[in-house]
Amino acid sequence: MKKIGYTIFAFLIFNASFFANAQSGVKTIYSFDNLPVIAKTSFKTDTFTIVKYGAKSDGLTLNTKAINDAIIACNKKGGGVVLIPKGLWLSGPIELKSNVNLHLQKNAILQFTKDFDQYPLVASNWEGLPQMRNQSPLWATNQQNIAITGFGIIDGAGEAWRMVKKDKLTESQWKKLTASGGLTSEDKKTWYPSEKTFNGAKLKNPGEITSDKTPEFYTSIKDFLRPNLLVLTSCKKILLEGVTFQNSPAWNLHPLMCEDLTVRNVYVKNPWYAQNGDGIDIESCKNVLIEGSTFDVGDDGICIKSGRDAAGRKRGMPTENVIIRNSTVYHAHGGFVIGSEMSGGARNIFVSDCSFIGTDIGLRFKTTRGRGGVVEKIFVKNINMKDIVGEAVLFDMYYAAVDPVPLTGEKRDAPKIQLLPVTEETPVFKDFHISNMVCDGAAKAIFIRGLPELSISNITIDNFSVKATEGIDIQEAKNISLSQINLVVDKANPLINIQNGNNINFTTINYNTAQLLFRISGDRNSAIKTSGLDASKATNKTEFLAGATEKSVQINK
Structure with a gap:
């Protein structure tokens, strides 16, 4: 077997020049110059x-x-x-x-x-x-x-x-589709190619293999099981x-x-x-190389998975040792994605030199309660993004199995925030290192949302230039480091929102303007620090809500 060469810039070496991957009792050390073969x-x-x-x-x-x-x-x-x-x-x-x-x-x-x-x-x-x-x-x-x-x-x-949603077609396309046969839903917003497809779509997980389902049942919804x-x-x-x-x-x-x-x-x-x-959905795989490829699809572009909920945890096979480089994603829900079915975990993943053009989200890391699993040691560098519909970078532990960007007229409520016990069903996101990115157009630059019972942790984002409608939103997170961030935003009220953040460091943050620089909310904030940030460009510096206090923030120019 021949070693696959791979060049990684020096910045990350200090942070992750090696890491251990224990598999079957054997400890393997990887570095950026010594990737898995x-x-x-x-x-x-x-x-x-x-x-x-x-x-x-x-x-x-x-x-x-x-x-x-x-x-x-x-x-x-x-x-x-x-x-x-x-x-x-x-x-x-x-x-x-x-x-x-x-x-x-x-x-x-x-x-x-x-x-x-x-x-x-x-x-x-x-x-x-x-x-x-x-x-x-x-x-x-x-x-x-x-x-x-x-x-x-x-x-x-x-x-x-x-099946096809009406809101995703032009009027003439919709008329042609419905005239071809099939059925439409009661609200006339979804087309189904057959009655079996229509019947299956009304059920929850109809294809899941359970003891109470007969061969006749599966046959009755066969067309739905694409x-x-x-x-x-x-x-x-x-x-x-x-x-x-x-x-x-x-x-x-x-x-x-x-x-x-x-x-x-x-x-x-x-x-x-x-x-x-x-x-492509890489699920519970080991030793993967994707390079020089192009994706233009209807859902996630390049996606990492490892099983769902208890079934994924029982399988216990993480997706690991993955190299993704020199590839392009056009339309997709996410350019590079992890989740939401990641219950077996994911680790040792390297993404570099990729372009995302017109995707709903650029980097999309998603999970939800019930999954469990640990996602860690994720390294991303040299990413170009253009015309991102939603967030350029998104971490979300409240994934709700819906399109990442609402359709016209669609209303969504924010998830109900509850503090629950930490169990094997609690997912873990940690140890992400992202560097050298440019994004020309996004709805929001960075969105990080963890769970109140278990924060997202140990995320570094360095050298990121972005034009976006909104700035940075961090919720239920700790040990977050953002440095060399250049923000050009249309709406900056606030530029940076933090809800229950701990040990959040901002170093050399440049921005064009802001009505409000920081909005801090929640009674569990601490050690929010800045250096190299000119607060004088903002009309108002800070706002504290829902139990947050001035003691949690230290702004240094």
Whole structure:
């Protein structure tokens, strides 16, 4: 195995020049010049073209058997390349097998069928829970040394599966969609492609596998149980390279409990209105490299997960040792995301040299009570952001499973703040280090919201220049360090809001103007300090509410 080179700027070395990752009693020390090694795939040159197994590129012939037969033959003969030549190839689900590289030539389109009968119901996993789903178009379980490479397009026929919200379409698009068939909700705001989809949408977690559900029940809502385009479960040594993955029924790429995954130079796209249309969800995986890739999707772009609630904690497999670099995310709910299903934890994750353009949120770290799990040792640097709809940087432990930015006319109440006991269900966010970012346009620069019973802690943000409507909002947090922050804001009343913050340090904060510099609220604030901040530019310096006192803040120029 060859070590993957990676250059990290000197600033963070003082803060995290090494860290320990204990796995199975073995202590491994990583540094920015000595990252985890991702094992590479290797394939024989023997080539098995699907045409020789009866495949036809007429867009009408269902080539499921021909493609799978080619993969089986390749696997039985020790592996090699299964070739999909240029042309449009219609297919049902395809199972990848060990030592096989499924290679798409340029101008090859692998088009998955809209015939739902071709996708059997199978026991799978969805949003961190064991669930019944339709078989994924591309899938593998317990395989080693597998790849999908080339220059072609893989299309999941997602438009046949997805429900669509009216508010996300133009009037003419909505009329065309509803005229095509299907059903609309009682309030006429959501379209469903079939009655089974409509029935499933009215239930809570209908696909979750429980003893009281019969095969007949799952069949009655089958169309609602949308598959992910690609699901790889418990596989090792994987390469996804060069291919366009698009139009998924649900998530595009879902590696689950995999090891040694490389994703390089892929293009992942869904319509921006595609519900649950994530780009890639790396769940409970170890040793991952994503580089040179582009995501333009309907939900989170690049996302880290590790199971949900008790099921995720029982699995106990964190996503760890992940390198993400030189990639771009266009439309998405978040550019780089952790959560909300992170109950198995996440650690040792490095993100660098990425651009987020037009995403709802830039860096999005989300969880909620009930998840449990520890997210730690997250390092981010050299991020460019433009036209971010919501927050440029967001930490939120009150995730409510809704779109991050409300639709026009949608009203949302702030979460009810309660102090609850700390249990195994209490999630932990700590040890995040973010540096060297620029954001040209956001609704809010930084939002950090922890839980009153367990604060978000140990976050450093350094060298961040941002144009935003609002400034900085920190709630229920401790050991937060913000330095070299340049804020150009439209509304600064206040510029910085702190609710129950402890050991909050601001160093060299530059801003254009502020009606109110600090609003401090709550009776559990302490050690809020500034240096290199010119308070004279603000009309008013401080405001104290809900039990906060002047003793909690020390402003030094």
